[in-house]
Amino acid sequence: MNRLIIKGGRFLDPVAGIDGIFNIYVMGGRVASFKPAYADTTEITPGPGVEVIDAKGLLVTPGLIDVHAHLREPGFEYKETIRTGTLAAAAGGFTSILCMANTRPVNDNESVTRYIRKKAEEEGVVNVFPVGAVSVGQNGERLTEMFELKSAGCVAVSDDGMPIVDGGLMRRALEYSKICDLPVISHAEDPTLAGSGAMNEGEVSTRLGLKGIPGAAEESVVARDIALARLTGGRLHIAHVSTRGSVELIRMAKEEGLKVTAEATPHHLTLTDEAVLKYSTNAKMNPPLRSSGDVEALRKGLKDGTIDCVATDHAPQSIMEKDIEFDRAANGVVGIETAFSLIYGLVAEGLLTLNEAVSAMTIEPARAMGLDKGTLRVGSAADIAIIDLAKGWTVDPAKLRSKSKNTPFAGMTLKGVVEKTIVGGKTVYSRE
Amino acid sequence: MRFKGKDLLGIEDLDASDIDLVLSTAESLREVSEREIKKVPTLRGKTIINLFYEPSTRTRTSFEIAAKRMSADAVNISVSTSSVVKGETIKDTAKNLEAMKPDCIVIRHSASGVPMMLANYVKCSVVNAGDGAHEHPSQALLDMLTVKEKKGAIAGLKLSIIGDITHSRVARSNIYGFTKLGAQVTVAGPPTMVPPGIEKLGCRATSSMDDAIKDADVIMMLRIQLERQKESFFPSVREYSRLYGLDEAKLNRAKKDVLILHPGPINRGVEVSSEVADGPHSLILDQVTNGVAVRMAIFYLLLGAAKE
Ligand SMILES: [Zn+2]
Numbered sequence: 169m170n171r172l173i174i175k176g177g178r179f180l181d182p183v184a185g186i187d188g189i190f191n192i193y194v195m196g197g198r199v200a201s202f203k204p205a206y207a208d209t210t211e212i213t214p215g216p217g218v219e220v221i222d223a224k225g226l227l228v229t230p231g232l233i234d235v236h237a238h239l240r241e242p243g244f245e246y247k248e249t250i251r252t253g254t255l256a257a258a259a260g261g262f263t264s265i266l267c268m269a270n271t272r273p274v275n276d277n278e279s280v281t282r283y284i285r286k287k288a289e290e291e292g293v294v295n296v297f298p299v300g301a302v303s304v305g306q307n308g309e310r311l312t313e314m315f316e317l318k319s320a321g322c323v324a325v326s327d328d329g330m331p332i333v334d335g336g337l338m339r340r341a342l343e344y345s346k347i348c349d350l351p352v353i354s355h356a357e358d359p360t361l362a363g364s365g366a367m368n369e370g371e372v373s374t375r376l377g378l379k380g381i382p383g384a385a386e387e388s389v390v391a392r393d394i395a396l397a398r399l400t401g402g403r404l405h406i407a408h409v410s411t412r413g414s415v416e417l418i419r420m421a422k423e424e425g426l427k428v429t430a431e432a433t434p435h436h437l438t439l440t441d442e443a444v445l446k447y448s449t450n451a452k453m454n455p456p457l458r459s460s461g462d463v464e465a466l467r468k469g470l471k472d473g474t475i476d477c478v479a480t481d482h483a484p485q486s487i488m489e490k491d492i493e494f495d496r497a498a499n500g501v502v503g504i505e506t507a508f509s510l511i512y513g514l515v516a517e518g519l520l521t522l523n524e525a526v527s528a529m530t531i532e533p534a535r536a537m538g539l540d541k542g543t544l545r546v547g548s549a550a551d552i553a554i555i556d557l558a559k560g561w562t563v564d565p566a567k568l569r570s571k572s573k574n575t576p577f578a579g580m581t582l583k584g585v586v587e588k589t590i591v592g593g594k595t596v597y598s599r600e
Numbered sequence: 601m602r603f604k605g606k607d608l609l610g611i612e613d614l615d616a617s618d619i620d621l622v623l624s625t626a627e628s629l630r631e632v633s634e635r636e637i638k639k640v641p642t643l644r645g646k647t648i649i650n651l652f653y654e655p656s657t658r659t660r661t662s663f664e665i666a667a668k669r670m671s672a673d674a675v676n677i678s679v680s681t682s683s684v685v686k687g688e689t690i691k692d693t694a695k696n697l698e699a700m701k702p703d704c705i706v707i708r709h710s711a712s713g714v715p716m717m718l719a720n721y722v723k724c725s726v727v728n729a730g731d732g733a734h735e736h737p738s739q740a741l742l743d744m745l746t747v748k749e750k751k752g753a754i755a756g757l758k759l760s761i762i763g764d765i766t767h768s769r770v771a772r773s774n775i776y777g778f779t780k781l782g783a784q785v786t787v788a789g790p791p792t793m794v795p796p797g798i799e800k801l802g803c804r805a806t807s808s809m810d811d812a813i814k815d816a817d818v819i820m821m822l823r824i825q826l827e828r829q830k831e832s833f834f835p836s837v838r839e840y841s842r843l844y845g846l847d848e849a850k851l852n853r854a855k856k857d858v859l860i861l862h863p864g865p866i867n868r869g870v871e872v873s874s875e876v877a878d879g880p881h882s883l884i885l886d887q888v889t890n891g892v893a894v895r896m897a898i899f900y901l902l903l904g905a906a907k908e
Contacts, residue, residue, distance in 0.1 A: 371797030375612070377712040377733030377769060380796070447713030491689035493711035495732070 170217050171195050172593050176205050177223025177554060181230055182527035183543035192228065194550040197593035201546060219595075223554055226587055229526050230544050231263025231294075231551030233533040235431060236328070236353075236407055236479035237504060239265075239296070242283065243272025248484035248571045250284065253504075254292035256482070256569040258597035260505040261586040263551035264295040264534075264541050269306065270329035276301035276312045278320035285321045293596040294589075295551070297323045297539065302341045302352060306330045309337070311344055318348040323537050326353035328407055333359060335392055342402025351403040351429070351537060354393045356414070357455065361385035366495045368441040368456040376444065378494060381456055383411035390414045394421045397428055405536055406430040408481050410455035412465035419474040429536040431479035432466045434503055434510035435576060439463075443576050449490045449497035451576040453483065467519055470528060477532035478511055480504045484572030502570045506563060508555065509582035516583055522557075554588040561585050603901050607719045607726040610735035611776040619780060623745050625897035626890070632669055633892055642904045643672035646703040650676045652729070653709040658864060659729055662888070663706050663738075666895035670904070672703075690714070694721035703903050707731070712769075725902040733767045739863055740773035742894040744781065746886050747818055750859055755782030760812040762844055763822030763871055764793040764833070765805075770863045771822060775801045788812035789822075789844060792833045809844050813854045820861040821846050821871045837870055847873040851881065859883055 172194040179190040179202065189205040191212075203210070214220040234257065240248040248256075250267075257265050267284065269275035275284060281298050288296035300317035304310045306327045314325055325345060332338045332354070341352050362385040367373050369380020390406055394417055397404040406418060409432050421428040435453065440460050443451035451457060469475040483500025490497050511529060514520045520528075534542030541551065562581045565573035589597035603618060611619070632640055648667045652660050660676060667674035697705060704725040707715045712732030719726040730736040748754055759778045765771045765787045778785050779802035786804045787794060794805050806812055813819055826837060834840040846860065860872070860881045868874050877884060 369796060371800045374795040374797045375772075375801065377731070377735070377772060447716055487689060488687050491691055491717075493690075493709070493717075494713045495711050 170219070170593065172219045172221070172550065172590070173212055174221045174223050174228055174552065174554070175212060177226045177228035179228045180522065180526055181544055182523050183531050184545070187523065190228070192552070194593045197550055199544050199546055199548045199550050221554065221588060225556070225558070227555045227557050229553050229555070230530045230542055231553050231589065231591065232261045232508060232529045233539065233542055234262050234265040234480050234482070234504060234507070235477065235533045235537050237265045237267050237482040238270065238484065238500070239267040240484055241271065241287065242280070247486050249291075250287045250296065251291040252569060252571040253482070253484070254288065254294045254296065256502070257294045257504050258589040258591070259569045259586060261508050261553035261555060261589055262294055262504060263553065263589060263591045264297065264539065265504070266297045266299050266323060266537060268328045269299050269301040269326060274301050274306050275299070275322075276304050276306070278313070278316045281317055281320035281322050294591050297321070297537070299324045299326050299328070299353065301325065302327045302332060303337060308332055308334055311337070311340055314345055314350055315348050318350055322350070323539065324351045324353050324405065326355065326407070328353060328355040331355055331357040331359055331389065335396070338393060339396050339400060342396050342400040342404060346400070346402055349403070349538065351405045353405045353407050354389070355407050356386050356389035356393060358385045358388050361388065364495070366452065367444050368458045370441060370459055372441045372444060376447065383413055383458065383462070386411055386455055387413035387417065390417050394418070394426065394428060397421065397426045398424070401427070403427045404429070408433050408436065408455055408479070409466065409469070409475060410436050410458050411462045415465045415469040415474055419469070422474060429476045430474065431477050431533070431536070432470060432475045433479060433481045434507045435501055437463065437466050437470065437478070438510050438513065439576060447494045448576065449492070449494055450501060450574045450578070452494065452497055452499055453481070453501050454499040467514065471520055471524065476528070476536050478507065478528045479533065480507045482570070484570055485574045486572055490574050500574065502568065502572055502575050505568050505570065506575060506577050506582065508586060509561070509584040510577070512557065512584035513582060550590055550593040552590040553586060554590070556585045556587050557583070559585040606902070608737055608898055608902065609715050609719060609726065609728045611737045611740050611773045611780070612735065614780070616780045619741070619744065619777060622741050622894065622897050622901065623748060625900060626741070626745050626893040629896045629900065630890070630893040632896065633889070638669050639671055640669065641671045643667070643670040643899060646672040646903050647701065648672050648674045648704045648706060648899065649697060649700070649702045650674060651697070651705055651707045652676070652678050653707070654730070656708055656730070659708060662891040663729060663895050666892050667899060669892070670896055670899050672899060672903070690717045691721050694718050698722045698724065704899065727898060727902070730769055732769065733772070734769050735773045736769040737773050738891070738895055738898060739770050740777040741898070742887055742891040743774055743820065743861055744777050745890045745894055746861065746883050747859060749886070749890070750883065751817065754778060757783045757817040758786070758815050759783050759818045759820060760786045760788060760816040761820045761822065762788045762809065762812055762846070764824055764828065765789050765798060765822070766793045766795040767825065767828070768822050772801065774820060775803045779803065786812050786816070790834055790840070793828070809850065810853060813850060816854060816858055818859045818861060819846065819854065823863065823865065824867060824871050826867070841870050845871055845873065846876050848875050851876055861887060863887070
C-alpha cells in the first residue's frame, strides 16, 4: 500500500481541537496516524511507494469544502468543465465541492446526476457532490424526484440561479425533502423586486445610471423561507447571503432553533459595490456586491456563526458574456482559486481567527450539507490542504486554472498561497 | 490648452477649469455659425465617427454640423441595438472602428458605461453623446453655456431639475456641472423617480414642485417617457402633469426672471405647457444653437488645440 508522510507542518483541525506541529501518516489514501513531530522518532525515508512532503513552516488543514460551485458541465463546456473546474478547485485548496444544478440539461433527474458523477470520477481531481434541482427544469413548477436524486448521489437540492418565486412550491420542497434529509439551498431573490437591476441599489448605481437591486429583493425571500422552515421543519440553507437584513433574519431563526444554515462568498465578504465604479463587468454577480455596512454585517455574521460557512459561488463566464454592455453582461465571478487567500485576508486583518477561517471552509460547510468530511481522524480519507501563510501572490487571470477568467480580483496581491492539495492521499495540485 | 484626458466621457470627471475652458472656447466659436461661410479650417483632415446605437436625430445632427463647421469629415453610423451581432464583444467593436483610423468616435448608447468601455480599447478620442441613464456631457455643457449667456455667470445661481431624475443622464451631468461651477442644484420629482443617494452627487432632493421652483433662477424640465407609466413610476400622465408639469399657474409662483430649459424633444402639455415652452422665459431654441457651439469646442479641445 502506498504511503504518504506529511512532515513537520502546522496541523490545524478545528473539530479535533488540534493546532500543533505534527507528522501525518497516510496509508492507502486514508489517515493512518498523527504523531507530534517532537516525539516522532520514526525513521522517515522516501522510496518506492513512500512519498514524503516536507511541510515545515506550512499550514496543514483538512481539505477545503465548497458548497456552491458552478462547473457548467454538461451544456456550457465553453465556460468550464468538470475537469477544469476541479483543477481550479484543487489549486484553491479545495478537496470537495458541490456543483449546482443549472446545467443544460438541468440536473433534475438521476441520469444527469450519474453523468456528472461519472465524469467527475474519470476526469475530475477533487470530490464532486452534485446538487439536484428543486423543480423540473428549474421551471419552478413541479418537484423533482428527490429520493432518486439522492440515491444517484445528490447531497442537496437547489434551483440556484433561478429564484423559487412560488412560495407554495418552496413549502412543498422543504416538506418533501425531509424524506431523504436533503437540505434545500435557497437562492433568495424576489425577481419582481430585483427587476432588471444590474447591481446593488444605492449611491453607486445612481452615479453610474445603472438599475439597482434593493436588498429587500433578497431579504423578503429570506424571511419567507425562514417562515417556511418554521412551518415545515425542513432543512433550509441560504445561499450567498449579501445583506445586513438577511444576516439579522438568519440570526433570529437560529436563536429560535430552526434548521437554518447560511453561506457567504469571499467576494461579498471583501468587496463593496464600489468595485463596479468603472463598469467592470467582472464585478457583476447575483446577488450583487453591496454596501460597506452589509459587508461589515456579513463579517460579523461569519465571526459569530450566524453565517455558517464560506462558499465561493464560483461562476465561470466567457469573455463573450462579460465584455459587453454592463446591463447585458452575465452575472458571476470565478472564485474558487482566490477564496482561501481572501478569507485569510480577514484573519490577517484581525477580523477572524485562523481557527474560525479554517472552520468556515472545512467542517462548517460539511456539517451544513451533512457530508462526512471536513475533519481528519484516523481512518478518514486523506483530503488535505497545505498552505503557505507567509507567502503572497498577485492574481493574474491568465494564470487561473479555471477556463474562465472573470475575476474582480485581477492584479490584487493576496496573502496565503496554496502549496499542495491532496485528495484521498493523492497529490492533485502542487504549486509550480 | 487642452483637456487632461483624450476623451470626454462625463462631467463627473471634469473640474471647474475644464468646464470653463469648454464654455469660453464655445463662446469664441459661436460666431462661426453667424458667418456667411460657416466654416473654419481647424480640423481639416480629421475623421469623426458618429456612432449612434440609439436613434437621436437632434444630437447626431448637432455633432455632425459641429464637425463640418470645423472642416472635419463626419461619418454617421447608426446601429440598432437589436441588430448587434451576438458574440461580438466591446473589444471587437472597438478594434473594428479603430481599423478605420478615426480621430474621434462620438458614441450614443442606451446602456450606461459603454463609452467608457469603448474608450479603454481605442487610442482615438471618445466623446459620450449620452449613455443610458449615466451622463450626457455635451448636453450639460450647452445648458451651462446657455445659462451663462443669459445670467453672466453660473456661480450663486439656483437650478432646479424637475421630472424623472432616475432615468435621466441629462440630470446627472447637469448636477455635476452646475455644482462644480458653484450653483445650488435641487432635483424634484415623484419619489419613484428620484434615485437613492442622489444627494451624494451634490444636490438637494424634494418631491415638492413648489419647493423646487419658488427660489429657482433656472428651471430645467426633463422629458418624461410615457411608457414609465406601465412600470408604475407614476399612475397617470394626467396626475403627473398636474403635480410636476410646468404651466403658467406654477410659473407665476417662480421668480420673475426665471429661465426655463428643456433638453427636448418636449411632450407639450405633459411636462411643459405650450404657453411656457413658447413663452418669454423659455430658452429651448438657444439651447439648440449653443449645442453646435459647445460640440465645436469639444472637437477643438480634443482634436485640434494641441497643434497650435
Ligand atoms: Zn445563486
